Amino acid sequence: MSDHTATLEELTAKGYQFGFVTDIEQDTVPPGLNEDVIRLISSKKQEPEWLLEWRLEAYRHWLTMREPDWARLDITPIDYQAISYYSAPKSDADRPKSLDEIDPEILRTYEKLGIPLAEQEVLAGIRGNVAVDAVFDSVSVATSFKGKLAEKGIIFCSFSEAVHEHPELVRQHLGTVVPQGDNYFAALNSAVFTDGSFCYIPKGVRCPMELSTYFRINAANTGQFERTLIIAEPGSYVSYLEGCTAPQRDENQLHAAVVELIALDDAEIKYSTVQNWYPGDAEGKGGIYNFVTKRGLCKGRNSKISWTQVETGSAITWKYPSCVLRGDNSIGEFYSVAITRDRQQADTGTKMIHMGKNTRSTIISKGISAGQGQNVYRGLVKVLPTASDARNYTQCDSLLMGDQCGAHTFPYIEVQHPTAQIEHEASTSKVSDDQIFYCQSRGIGTEDAINLIVNGFCKEVFRELPMEFAVEAQKLLEIKLEGSVG
Amino acid sequence: MLKIENLHVSVEDTEILKGIDLEIRPGEVHAIMGPNGSGKSTLASIIAGRDDYEVSAGGIQFLGEDLLELDPEDRARMGLFLAFQYPVEIPGVNNLYFLKAALNAQRKARGEDELDAMEFWELVTERMRRVQMDEAFLKRPVNEGFSGGEKKRNEILQMSVLEPRFAVLDETDSGLDIDALKTVADGVNAMRSPERGFLVITHYQRLLDYIVPDVVHVMMDGRIVRTGDKDLAKALEAEGYALFRENPEPAIAQHA
Numbered sequence: 133m134s135d136h137t138a139t140l141e142e143l144t145a146k147g148y149q150f151g152f153v154t155d156i157e158q159d160t161v162p163p164g165l166n167e168d169v170i171r172l173i174s175s176k177k178q179e180p181e182w183l184l185e186w187r188l189e190a191y192r193h194w195l196t197m198r199e200p201d202w203a204r205l206d207i208t209p210i211d212y213q214a215i216s217y218y219s220a221p222k223s224d225a226d227r228p229k230s231l232d233e234i235d236p237e238i239l240r241t242y243e244k245l246g247i248p249l250a251e252q253e254v255l256a257g258i259r260g261n262v263a264v265d266a267v268f269d270s271v272s273v274a275t276s277f278k279g280k281l282a283e284k285g286i287i288f289c290s291f292s293e294a295v296h297e298h299p300e301l302v303r304q305h306l307g308t309v310v311p312q313g314d315n316y317f318a319a320l321n322s323a324v325f326t327d328g329s330f331c332y333i334p335k336g337v338r339c340p341m342e343l344s345t346y347f348r349i350n351a352a353n354t355g356q357f358e359r360t361l362i363i364a365e366p367g368s369y370v371s372y373l374e375g376c377t378a379p380q381r382d383e384n385q386l387h388a389a390v391v392e393l394i395a396l397d398d399a400e401i402k403y404s405t406v407q408n409w410y411p412g413d414a415e416g417k418g419g420i421y422n423f424v425t426k427r428g429l430c431k432g433r434n435s436k437i438s439w440t441q442v443e444t445g446s447a448i449t450w451k452y453p454s455c456v457l458r459g460d461n462s463i464g465e466f467y468s469v470a471i472t473r474d475r476q477q478a479d480t481g482t483k484m485i486h487m488g489k490n491t492r493s494t495i496i497s498k499g500i501s502a503g504q505g506q507n508v509y510r511g512l513v514k515v516l517p518t519a520s521d522a523r524n525y526t527q528c529d530s531l532l533m534g535d536q537c538g539a540h541t542f543p544y545i546e547v548q549h550p551t552a553q554i555e556h557e558a559s560t561s562k563v564s565d566d567q568i569f570y571c572q573s574r575g576i577g578t579e580d581a582i583n584l585i586v587n588g589f590c591k592e593v594f595r596e597l598p599m600e601f602a603v604e605a606q607k608l609l610e611i612k613l614e615g616s617v618g
Numbered sequence: 619m620l621k622i623e624n625l626h627v628s629v630e631d632t633e634i635l636k637g638i639d640l641e642i643r644p645g646e647v648h649a650i651m652g653p654n655g656s657g658k659s660t661l662a663s664i665i666a667g668r669d670d671y672e673v674s675a676g677g678i679q680f681l682g683e684d685l686l687e688l689d690p691e692d693r694a695r696m697g698l699f700l701a702f703q704y705p706v707e708i709p710g711v712n713n714l715y716f717l718k719a720a721l722n723a724q725r726k727a728r729g730e731d732e733l734d735a736m737e738f739w740e741l742v743t744e745r746m747r748r749v750q751m752d753e754a755f756l757k758r759p760v761n762e763g764f765s766g767g768e769k770k771r772n773e774i775l776q777m778s779v780l781e782p783r784f785a786v787l788d789e790t791d792s793g794l795d796i797d798a799l800k801t802v803a804d805g806v807n808a809m810r811s812p813e814r815g816f817l818v819i820t821h822y823q824r825l826l827d828y829i830v831p832d833v834v835h836v837m838m839d840g841r842i843v844r845t846g847d848k849d850l851a852k853a854l855e856a857e858g859y860a861l862f863r864e865n866p867e868p869a870i871a872q873h874a
């Protein structure tokens with residue numbers, strides 16, 4: 133009869149598909165962290181004095197802080213002196229001006245990942261209407277479609293470039309949503325961040341295409357500390373997607389990013405993430421530590437920020453994309469699918485801080501645990517005394533595959549206004565043999581049946597993703613789940 | 619087309635089927651009746667390929683193949699269908715998508731072209747009219763929130779779309795109102811053909827007024843204790859199972 137175990141081993145052996153290493157010359161700063169390293173990073177990037185000062189301030193603050201208490205995470209201590217804080221492809225000495233100047237090895241890497249840098253590919257419709265900024269280790273290597281966006285006054289470039297070309301915008305907004313000393317990893321990032329994406333949508337402009345950044349960690353022993361800043365002026369709209377992969381290595385690598393979003397009156401930012409960092413092997417060796425601070429500020433009236441995330445990778449994920457709903461009638465949304473298998477651990481969720489009147493937030497969290505994976509939802513809904521008529525709806529669903537995995541839900545609710553309406557629903561279910569058998573009896577094979585059932589479970593989140601990425605997320609989930617039910 | 623010989627099946631050391639012999643030829647409709655817990659659904663599950671059971675002796679042949687060697691999906695692809703006594707809910711997966719995935723998986727396995735969205739829509743809406751189901755059910759998640767009767771009707775819809783060569787209906791009539799019963803029976807009768815076989819499990823003679831069987835079997839305690847024509851069902855309705863309890867006689871004579 134059906135022999136699931138054989139398929140399981142076969143398919144698990146396939147493992148992580150993006151674990152290759154690119155062989156290029158890298159300019160890497162020796163491991164260690166002190167003020168000189170920060171000065172070096174800043175000078176390599178030819179940064180203005182104020183930014184160096186900003187970094188040093190963050191660093192000094194970081195020194196006074198303690199690593200967070202890991203709650204449900206089981207983590208090997210990180211040696212911050214063993215990490216290299218800057219690594220760039222050598223060719224970056226004189227930054228590439230166009231795609232032709234990019235090291236072909238890097239282009240091939242991105243090709244392998246299925247990310248088109250070359251605009252002709254995009255124009256040929258292979259990946260649809262998406263502008264891409266690609267970050268390779270510490271630096272941004274290429275941004276496509278820049279010209280077309282510039283026509284509308286949209287700025288979409290690497291963070292470093294923004295520091296040089298648009299210093300006033302960067303200086304005005306940097307750290308206004310996630311202050312330097314916000315938390316341990318945000319402080320570390322503020323001190324040593326190397327690159328990232330910058331995006332500015334002018335007043336009344338609807339960004340005509342998806343903006344997208346791909347992050348790739350390549351060099352060994354490096355951390356990746358990127359910083360993303362998105363500003364949506366009044367009445368503007370942008371949809372942004374972030375994707376990530378890393379080579380397969382035995383040691384853990386640290387990824388500590390900061391993302392700041394600012395939405396002014398009537399503006400809307402949709403931020404979608406498909407995270408597929410290397411999760412470590414089946415025994416829990418290696419993998420990325422993904423400690424990320426993501427926060428959006430709904431600064432203006434009627435503004436809206438929507439986070440959608442599909443978290444499939446990393447050894448440990450620690451991440452709470454949040455919304456500060458300051459403007460009256462502003463809306464915050466969080467849609468999340470987090471999947472853990474083998475020894476992966478995910479502690480993720482959101483914070484919705486209601487400050488303005490009549491603010492609304494929606495949280496839909498779907499956790500999938502397979503193998504020995506551990507999945508935690510941790511969320512805070514806070515209604516401040518200024519927030520009359522605030523409303524929140526939270527739904528946390530967990531799906532268990534197998535009996536060695538776990539799902540845990542920690543909803544925190546703090547309400548300081550009597551008119552608040554808070555709703556919370558939670559469920560835990562299993563992919564049942566009955567469901568699989570039912571599909572099989574209709575001619576659908578086991579693997580397809582599992583995919584079908586899991587996709588059904590994730591539907592409310594997937595439908596929030598831009599079309600082409602929803603398809604990608606589904607595929608990723610399929611790869612991820614192969615052989616997960618024996 | 620389906621031949622069961624001396625089938626013994628147990629679960630956790632308890633024998634549930636204690637030697638079943640049954641042969642169904644193309645074009646035939648057989649009915650099985652029997653008290654609760656006599657093993658009817660177990661037989662249906664074994665035919666469809668559920669692997670919670672242990673077959674300790676005997677076997678099943680379907681279209682000349684050793685059925686027990688095949689995965690459930692391969693049985694379905696050969697044209698076997700089971701209408702479940704308790705249809706399963708699949709949240710988030712809409713009925714339309716599910717049906718299309720099922721039909722195309724079967725067509726693909728048989729080397730036929732997959733149907734595109736338009737072709738499938740035409741097929742499925744035509745079949746829905748046959749079982750008098752509203753199109754709204756296509757957008758709803760598979761069986762989720764369906765009433766008992768709607769679930770049963772949905773099974774018949776699936777059968778009409780998949781057009782199996784042999785179908786087992788496990789108490790598809792239970793929980794149906796009179797009109798729904800007629801609709802379901804019409805759905806089955808519309809599919810009756812010289813090439814297609816049916817095994818209808820039911821507690822009620824009433825269904826057999828609409829789907830008239832060629833052969834009726836009475837199953838008790840894991841055995842077929844009597845086999846006859848449609849009048850056997852009527853006798854059963856009149857007398858109950860007590861008759862067979864007191865005086866069980868071997869039923870295999872006809873099929874040996």
Ligand SMILES: Nc1ncnc2c1ncn2[C@@H]1O[C@H](COP(=O)(O)OP(=O)(O)OP(=O)(O)O)[C@@H](O)[C@H]1O
Nearest residue numbers: 629634652653654655656657658659660661670703
């Ligand atoms: N997985 C199982 N584990 C333990 N016992 C089982 C299992 N499956 C079936 N049985 C037992 O086998 C017997 C036959 O069950 P089955 O469902 O085949 O009966 P049935 O004839 O379909 O009854 P009904 O008319 O009530 O639907 C019952 O006593 C049932 O409890």
Ligand SMILES: [Mg+2]
Nearest residue numbers: 658659660703
């Ligand atoms: Mg039964």
